[in-house]
Each structure stands twice: as structure tokens, then as C-alpha cells.
Amino acid sequence: MSTIRVYVDNPVATINKNIYGHFAEHLGSCIYEGIWVGEDSSIPNTNGFRNDVVEAMKAIAPPVIRWPGGCFADDYHWQDGIGPRESRPSRINIWWGEDVETNHFGTHEFIEFCRMVGADPYIVGNVGSGTANELRNWVEYCNVPGNTTLSQQRATNGSPEPFGVKYWGVGNENWGCGGKMDPQDYAIEYKRFSTYLRDFGGSNLFLIACGPLQGESDWTRGFFEKLGDFPKIHGFGAHYYARVRDPEGTPLPEMFTGTATDYHNDQWYYQLHLGLEMEDLVLRQRAIMDGYDPERKIGLIWDEWGTWHPPAEGHHPRHLWQQNTMRDALVAATTLDIFNRHADKVIMSNIAQTINVLQAMILTDGNKMLKTPTYHVYDMYKVHQDATSVATRFETDDINFSMKGEDYTLPTLSGSASINGDILTISVVNLHADTPIEANIDIKGAMVKEAALHVLAYDDIHAHNTFDDPNEVVPQSSSVNVNDNWTYTFQPASVNVFKIRL
Numbered sequence: 001m002s003t004i005r006v007y008v009d010n011p012v013a014t015i016n017k018n019i020y021g022h023f024a025e026h027l028g029s030c031i032y033e034g035i036w037v038g039e040d041s042s043i044p045n046t047n048g049f050r051n052d053v054v055e056a057m058k059a060i061a062p063p064v065i066r067w068p069g070g071c072f073a074d075d076y077h078w079q080d081g082i083g084p085r086e087s088r089p090s091r092i093n094i095w096w097g098e099d100v101e102t103n104h105f106g107t108h109e110f111i112e113f114c115r116m117v118g119a120d121p122y123i124v125g126n127v128g129s130g131t132a133n134e135l136r137n138w139v140e141y142c143n144v145p146g147n148t149t150l151s152q153q154r155a156t157n158g159s160p161e162p163f164g165v166k167y168w169g170v171g172n173e174n175w176g177c178g179g180k181m182d183p184q185d186y187a188i189e190y191k192r193f194s195t196y197l198r199d200f201g202g203s204n205l206f207l208i209a210c211g212p213l214q215g216e217s218d219w220t221r222g223f224f225e226k227l228g229d230f231p232k233i234h235g236f237g238a239h240y241y242a243r244v245r246d247p248e249g250t251p252l253p254e255m256f257t258g259t260a261t262d263y264h265n266d267q268w269y270y271q272l273h274l275g276l277e278m279e280d281l282v283l284r285q286r287a288i289m290d291g292y293d294p295e296r297k298i299g300l301i302w303d304e305w306g307t308w309h310p311p312a313e314g315h316h317p318r319h320l321w322q323q324n325t326m327r328d329a330l331v332a333a334t335t336l337d338i339f340n341r342h343a344d345k346v347i348m349s350n351i352a353q354t355i356n357v358l359q360a361m362i363l364t365d366g367n368k369m370l371k372t373p374t375y376h377v378y379d380m381y382k383v384h385q386d387a388t389s390v391a392t393r394f395e396t397d398d399i400n401f402s403m404k405g406e407d408y409t410l411p412t413l414s415g416s417a418s419i420n421g422d423i424l425t426i427s428v429v430n431l432h433a434d435t436p437i438e439a440n441i442d443i444k445g446a447m448v449k450e451a452a453l454h455v456l457a458y459d460d461i462h463a464h465n466t467f468d469d470p471n472e473v474v475p476q477s478s479s480v481n482v483n484d485n486w487t488y489t490f491q492p493a494s495v496n497v498f499k500i501r502l
Contacts, residue, residue, distance in 0.1 A: 001487070002396040002439040006417045006426060008502070009445030010391040013344035015418055017063040017385035019336070020378060021122070023304060023350040025070035026105075027096045027357050028319030034355030034364055035113055036105045043367045048104075049113055052369040053355065056362055057117040060378045061385065064167065066122040066303055066350040067110050071095040071177035073169070074128030078138045081106020082157050095177060097318035107142065111163050120167065122208075122303075122350070127171030127189055128179040136196040139168065143200040167206050169237060169303070170194050174210045175219055183222030186210060190223075194232045208301060211238035215281035217288060224292040235348065237303040238285055242274035242331055256403060260309035260322040261462055265433045268327055268461055268493075269401045271307065272431050273408055275331035278305070279338045286345040299347035302339075306352045306359030307331050320357045324372035325464040326473065326493055328359055329456060332377045333429045333495045336384070340416035340427075343389040363467075370470035373456065373463075380454050380475055380497045383425045387418035392426075396439070399432055412437045413490065424448075424500040430490040433461050438489045441482075446502040451482040457494035 024030055037043045037050055044051045068076050072095055080089050081103045088103040107123075114121045123142070125135040137150060142163040144151040151162070170193050172178050174186045181189065190209050199205050209227075212219035215238060227233065244256045257274070258267040286300050307328050311317035332351065339346045351374075355362045361375040398409040412435075415428040424446065430437050456475045463473050480488070482500060490496055 002394070002413055002437055003442065004413065004415070004426070004428065004439050005393040005442045005444060006424070007391040007444045008419060008424060012341065012389040012391060015340050015343045015384050015387050015389050016347045018348035019339045019343075019346060020062070020382060020385055021064040021066065021348055021350040022062050022119070022354045022361070023066040023070070023352045024354040025357065026068050026072040026076070026093060026101060027070060027353070028316070028321055029356040029364065030353050031105050032102070034362070036109060038104065046116070047112065048109070049116060050364070050369070053362055053364070054116050056369070056371055056375070057354070060361070060375065061382045062117055062119040063385065064120045064122050064348065064350070065114055065354065066124060066169070069124060069172055070304070071173060073124040073172045074126050074130070074174075074178040076126055077130065077134065078107055078141075082108065082153070097316050108157060108159060111159070111165075121163070121165050122167035122169065123165055124169035124172050125193070127174060127193055128177070132193045132196050135170070135193055139165075139197050139205070140200055143203040145201045162201050162203075164201065164203050166203060167208065168197060169208045169210070171210045173213065173239065175213060178210065183219045184226040187223050187226035190233070191227065191230050197232070206234045207232055208235035208237045208303070209233050211236045211285070211301070213239050215240055215285055217284065220285060220288045224289065233298055235299045235301045236289065237301040238281070239304040240278060240281055240302060241304070241306060241308040241352075242271060242277070243308040244274070257309070260312060261325055261464060263327070263462070266401045266403055268433050269399060269410055269431070270403045270408070271327055272330060272334065273410055275307070275334050276338075276410065276414070278302075278335050279342075282338060282342050282345055300345055301347060302349040304352045305335065305349060308358055322358060323464050324360060324363070324374050326373055326458055326461055329373035329377050329495055330429055330431065330493065332359065332374045333381070333427065334414050334431070336377070336381050337414055337416040337427055337429065340384055340389050340418060341392065365467050368467045370465045370467060372465060373473045376456050376473070376475050377495055380456065380495065381427060383420070383423070383497070383499060384416070384418045384427070387420035387425065389416065389418050392417045396437070413439060422502045424502055426498040426500065428490060428496045428498075430492060430494045430496070432492050434492050436489050436491055438487060440485065440487050442485045446484070448482050448484050449501045451480050451498050451500040453478050453480040454497045454499075455491065455494055457491040461493050
């Protein structure tokens with residue numbers, strides 16, 4: 001029998017609510033059709049924003065949303081997206097299918113969407129093809145309360161009061177689509193750009209530098225070595241996608257993990273294995289950063305992460321639309337549990353992406369909308385936001401599997417725990433594709449009164465929601481008899497959240 005021990009009196013750190021952040025890029029139908037349909041659309045909307053999407057996002061309490069990219073950010077010029085929509089220029093989106101970007105969704109629309117769903121805005125500035133002056137002016141346009149030309153322009157465009165945007169990314173993936181820089185060159189650019197970004201209007205800017213792809217250590221060391229003791233940096237945004245690459249860097253997910261909906265058990269396990277790699281990356285990146293920043297004044301951020309499957313049939317391959325199954329839900333849950341357990345090391349994450357792209361919360365098709373299994377994980381896990389992570393210990397058997405001649409092991413159970421007031425939340429994932437796992441749950445340091453249980457599970461590991469059946473995969477809730485030490489059997493391939501009153 002497996003054992004889960006929760007040490008209520010052994011706190012790790014506060015789980016920064018921003019760990020549960022999101023990412024919305026001008027890519028495929030994430031923005032247009034997903035968030036924005038325009039005031040004249042037959043799809044029910046408020047000021048052009050889809051009502052169904054706004055209500056669904058509000059329900060999962062998104063703390064922060066990253067925009068406008070992604071690769072799109074480093075070819076985006078913010079002045080294109082302000083003023084009367086009929087006067088905004090149309091541009092080619094060079095990264096994502098060469099679609100025509102109408103710029104109907106710009107800075108004001110993004111801020112309004114964030115306010116509608118209750119999220120803080122995180123804006124990524126253009127370092128790759130932009131200028132320091134352009135980014136400096138964007139900060140002034142958003143945040144200055146005074147009577148400057150840019151603040152007057154903002155007022156003329158409908159927002160007399162400043163937006164107060166705190167989170168700013170200084171470029172995106174500058175080792176790749178953001179300019180093909182090496183880490184030393186990027187460090188020089190980071191210092192140059194950030195020198196001109198000021199706390200206009202008491203906005204207390206939080207500046208985020210571009211971190212590595214797939215946790216690549218040389219980028220981190222090279223950047224911080226060249227950066228030196230430069231003080232204007234508050235976050236370091238790494239990226240990790242749970243997909244396989246060949247030695248030349250070409251993604252090969254279909255060879256190892258199947259497609260988004262077609263995979264066998266070993267491919268199920270290998271995808272979960274790729275997701276669990278995040279723990280080693282968190283430990284490694286924070287350890288490297290600690291060598292340059294022992295007081296941890298600079299926060300570790302994973303502002304792009306998630307599953308990335310082969311292009312879906314019937315969809316433009318550069319639009320990155322993919323279906324979302326129970327497998328994706330378990331990757332989301334185990335990753336969030338990693339961030340919870342390491343709340344002393346991770347301060348923000350932004351899953352990619354919010355709607356219709358990669359590991360999406362929501363899929364839309366015309367006036368239809370569905371919530372994915374990953375959405376339901378975020379709904380179940382939102383109780384962890386701003387709670388105190390407490391130490392947990394999982395003693396479980398291993399799952400053994402093989403892939404391409406290599407042997408691997410996974411734990412059968414994984415999870416995290418947090419406490420907020422008198423509520424203890426324990427999240428537990430059973431990674432086994434077809435076997436229930438019995439576990440003894442031992443709570444140390446507190447007495448239990450009552451508990452509720454929320455379970456996301458299905459007897460088919462390929463299960464997903466469709467527009468014809470949008471509620472095929474939804475959580476089930478129940479009360480459960482618990483005490484300080486009890487036994488519970490976790491369904492196969494399941495995500496479980498106990499909310500326990502102490």
C-alpha cells in the first residue's frame with residue numbers, strides 16, 4: 001500500500017497565486033474567435049468579448065495573463081493596436097501562418113479583458129525588432145497619470161486613468177524567434193532596454209528577462225554572468241514544453257507520445273514522464289540562479305509550458321490547435337503540484353495557451369464553447385492560490401515502462417498540499433493508466449473535522465470533451481469520511497483534490 005504523509009506544521013512557502021497564470025498569444029484563434037469576436041458578432045458578447053469565455057475564465061480565478069506573445073511579441077508594434085479600430089493598420093503575422101493581423105485587439109482590449117476576468121496584465125515588449133524607446137513609450141502610455149502627450153493619447157482612446165501595468169517582459173525567446181541572440185548579447189540588450197523602463201505613476205514595475213528553452217543551463221549562466229550586478233531585474237522567464245526533440249532540435253512528439261488523442265499506454269506514460277521533468281528543471285534553474293542571486297531577489301518564472309502535440313487534422317498546422325484529453329489534465333496537475341511543492345523557488349507560471357492553442361483551457365467553434373480537462377484541473381486547484389505549501393511525502397510503487405528501447409519509471413502517485421486558515425488542500429494524481437491505487441493518508445500536526453473530495457477521472461485515458469458532448473469529462477464532487485489517518489483508493493488516471501477542514 002502507498003503512503004501519503006502531510007506535515008501541516010512544516011511550511012514550505014506561500015504559493016504565489018501567479019503560479020496559476022495564463023498566456024494568450026496572437027496565434028491561430030486564441031485572440032480572434034477565442035477571446036474577441038467584435039461588437040457586431042452574432043456570438044453573444046460584451047464590447048466584443050465573448051460572454052461564454054469571459055464567464056468561464058472568471059470562474060477559475062486567473063491571477064495573471066501574459067500577452068501578446070510569444071514569438072508574435074517581437075514583431076509587434078504597440079502603436080498599431082490603439083485608436084479607432086477602423087484606422088488601425090493590418091499587418092502580416094510572420095510567425096503563425098502569415099495570417100493578416102487586423103490589430104482590432106490591442107492594448108486597451110487586453111487590459112479590458114484582464115479586468116473582466118479578474119487577472120493582472122503581463123505585457124511582453126518587443127526587443128527583437130523594436131527599440132528601447134518604443135518599449136519605454138508603451139510603459140508611459142499605460143502607466144503615466146499626468147498630462148503628457150502619451151497619457152493624453154490614452155485618454156483620447158478611452159482610458160483617462162492609467163492602466164497601472166506592473167509585469168513587463170523584456171523580449172521573448174530572444175535565443176530564437178526574438179532575435180537569435182546568444183545569452184551575452186541578450187544581457188546587453190536587456191540592460192539597455194530596461195534602463196529606460198520607469199515606475200511611472202508608482203506602478204512599481206516588475207521586469208522579467210528572457211530565460212532558456214527547455215531549461216538549457218548555458219543560457220542561464222551566460223546571461224547572469226554578463227548581467228553582473230545590474231539591479232533592474234525581478235523575474236527570469238524560462239520555457240518548457242513537454243515534447244521530444246531530435247539532436248538537431250526538431251520536435252518529434254508523434255514518434256514518442258502519439259497524437260493528442262491517439263496513444264497507447266507507454267506513450268501515455270512517456271508524456272507524463274516528460275511533464276515530470278519540470279521538477280528537475282526547477283531545481284537546476286534555481287540552483288544556477290542562486291549562484292548569482294543567493295538572496296533570491298530575482299524570481300524564477302515558467303511563462304510558457306505545457307504539452308505540444310502534432311498538428312491536428314483539419315486545422316492549419318501553424319495555428320497549433322490541439323484536442324485536450326485526460327492525459328493533458330494529468331500533465332497540468334502534476335506540473336502545478338511541482339510548482340506548489342517548490343513554492344519557495346517558483347513565483348509565476350503561464351500555461352500555453354488560454355484558448356484554442358496548445359494546452360488550452362477552452363476550445364471554441366463559432367458560437368460553441370467547451371471547457372477542456374485541463375480547465376477543470378485549474379478549477380479544482382485554484383484553492384491552492386496564496387495558500388501555504390506544506391511538506392508532503394509520497395511513498396509509492398513505481399510504474400515501469402519502455403520507450404524506444406529505453407526503460408523508465410514513474411511514481412504511481414504524485415501531489416502536493418497547502419493550508420489556508422483552517423482548510424487543508426491535498427491534491428493527488430494517480431498516474432497509472434488502468435490500476436486503482438490504495439494509499440494510507442497520514443496528516444501530521446493537525447486534527448481533521450470534515451472533508452470534501454473533487455475527482456476528475458474517466459475509464460478511458462483518451463477521454464476528452466467535444467462540441468457535441470462538452471461535458472463528457474467533468475469533475476465529480478462528494479463528501480468523504482476522513483480522520484488524521486485514513487485509507488483511500490484512487491481511481492486510475494485521475495486527479496483528486498481533498499478540501500479538509502481542520
